[in-house]
Amino acid sequence: MLARQLSEEEYFEELPQEEQRIIRRKIVRRNVQPNPVRxxxxxxxxxxxxxxxMVLLVSSVLASETYELGHIQSEARLVEKSNETLRVENARMKSHARIKDIAVRELGMTVPQETYFAGEQKKN
Structure with missing residues (x-):
């Protein structure tokens, strides 16, 4: 018979029949067979x-790679722009007019009035 403790003392009170059935239902363990569908x-x-x-992992890696690729492409555009600027600067430095101006102004050279060629001249 089931009983309930009323206080810290050593006496117990018997439970009514209805409560005993409810408690027994809770205590009874069922032998559950594994469900293959579950x-x-x-x-x-x-x-x-x-x-x-796995899809989330792959998509996050792909997103970070795409971000890095965009960053590298923007750096490449900057380098190409700098390279083009250097090409223009190089062409300006090689210009014959600039070289002639430096030779006349800084080195004191003069442009000859007549040009002489060595070798045979062709007669028409």
Whole structure:
């Protein structure tokens, strides 16, 4: 028979029959057989969760690679722009008019009035 403790003392009170049945129902353990459908559902759920995790991982890696690629492309555009500026500067430095101006102004050279060529002249 089931009983309930009333206080810290050593006496107990007997429970009514209705409460005893309710408590017995809670205590009774059932022999549960594994459900194959539930097992398959759990396997499918965890497989789906694993696949979703892998998709998220791959997409995050792809997004970071795309961001890095955009950063590298912007750096490449800056380098190309700098390279073009250097090409223009190089062409300006090689210009014959600039070289002639430096030779006359800084080195004191003069442009000859007549040009002489050595060699045979062709007669028409």
């Amino acid at each position: 097992r398959q559902g759990m396997i499918a759920f965890f497989t789906g969760a694993l696949l979703c995790g």
